[in-house]
Amino acid sequence: MNTTVLTTATYNFSAYMIYLPIVIALTVLVSQFLFKNSKTFIIDIFHQKEDIAMATNSLFKIGFYLLNIGFALCIIEFFQIETVERLVVALSKKIGGFSIYLGVMMLLNLLLFLKGRKHAMNKEKLIENEDTDI
Secondary structure, eight states: OHHHHHHHHHHHHHHHHHHHHHHHHHHHHHHHHHHHHTHHHHHHHTTTOHHHHHHHHHHHHHHHHHHHHHHHHHTOOOOOOOSHHHHHHHHHHHHHHHHHHHHHHHHHHHHHHHHHHHHHHHHHHHHHHHHHHO
């Protein structure tokens, strides 16, 4: 029985050591991709004021990291992994679920950027129309 407890503890520890680097790397990769490509939207939202836009983009990135890595840490618990097969299944479920969550978060951020850009463009058109009416 001592060997079973030791083996289970070893597989659980292995699960944590595999899970953490993968979810952190996924979060960093998605964040880099999202916020590198969102610069255009942010600059439009802030009416070409690049310094404010880049500062806001950096704050969004930090918030994205905190939210997603925090969620990954909240769901980290693995239960009694006794075989390599169960280790693979448990990791697949955790990493797959986190990947789905991360994809949803990325799409929500993209929708916010699109909505902000649309609002900024409508505001610009409204200001242009007021100027031509005068």
